[in-house]
Amino acid sequence: MLNALQHIGAFTLETLSNLGRACIFLFQVMLGIKSTLLRPRLLIRELYSVGVLSLLIIIFSAIFVGMVLSLLGYVTLVDFGAESSLGVLVSLSLVRELGPVLSALLFSGRAGSALTAEIGLMKATEQLASMEMMAVDPVRRIITPRFLAGCISLPLLTVIFMSLGIYAGYLVGSVWLGVDEGSFWSQMQTKVEFGHDVINGIIKSLVFGFVVTWIAVFQGYNAMPTSEGVSRATTNSVVYSALAVLALDFILTAIMFVT
């Protein structure tokens, strides 16, 4: 009994201490934003490796998710003669929920894990320490551009995910299954509000981008400088990001679409 209490206490203390360190780290990262913006070349390079290189997985996933959503939606709606609402179903699902959440999960698996591994390896091979000794702050030079790139990339990737998903849904619903093209788009136009649905979906992706990239760079920077440490940090990065995205999604959905 005492042992269990001891474990719970130690776990709580460690979690709180990690959270505190993560917050201090975030503050240090934020301090470097100005210097990163003054050197756009660094940011552009990271936007390419974090954002552009994630495009392929986002595009493929968006197409297949949109197609499956449309197919299953049609099968359900056609029984009630409501297949003309297919466009609303596909677009609202993608814009409010699936677009931001799936993009964030895919992003954490592709870009977040890569960021953690890269920073962890730089630490293990003393590259970060050597920068410090060259009087170059590794947080400002290495971490902040990657953090900013993640925060900028995910909302853009999410918009691409939503658009492609809806178009793929249209191809399956209207072109293949024969749902009326006019009602597919016009019902979507009527029921989907830009200010409410689309903007809230993008706000979700902004929050997810911030959290996923924060977790990724923090895990990398705090990785044990060994191969096992980097491997564990990469796993933690993906697991914690997925949990954070799903938990935050519930909270944000409750705030945005229920209250």
Next chain:
Amino acid sequence: MGPSGTGKTTLLRLIGGQLKPTQGTLSVEGMEIPKLNRKQLYQARRRMGMLFQSGALLTDLSVFENIAFPMREHFKFPESMIRDIVLMKLELVGLRGARDLMPAELSGGMARRVALARAIVLDPVLMMYDEPFTGLDPVTLGTIVSLIKELNQSLGLTSVVVSHDIHETFSIADYVCILSEGKVAAAGSPDELMNSDSPFVQQFVHGKPDGPMPFHFPADDYQRDLMQGADNA
């Protein structure tokens, strides 16, 4: 110098301000390193160079860009000036022809020489070397030893070399400190240490297995340990 785990690299990290001491004082060029704020510490580090054991080259930059890195970060030198300085430093370490190679294409010895060129690019007054002789082939080892000596003399540096390679270190050092368990166990010129009466120093400099410095990590009685395994079976 000193056996593994005795605090040699920790000492370098303390001098470079990467660690803060719990007690005592530490000054470089009259500056109390642990008392400096972040900005002052980064200013002080511009006057220091450090050669890491692994070289610690930035893997996404070429040899040329690795050496130009500190200059690009701190100064707005014209490109022609950066090029000249980088080539001069590369010539010093004999790798001017390798300027376009990536770190992954270099051997261990070459990587360390490039790292050395990078460490001296800002003309430091203090150079720190962390195990510069470990894992090198005889030719590269000889080159690194003579490079450290030549750089020290020609650039008028103060060099702190952390190592446990007796022969190489004694051949270039003016003054040697032997650390043990985080304390200075002996200090003096190489000749003084070679002729020291201290059993610890004698064991260390002559690499004797028996002496005050234990080879084995503290453990239970060997026989009892083995018998315990047999009992459990």
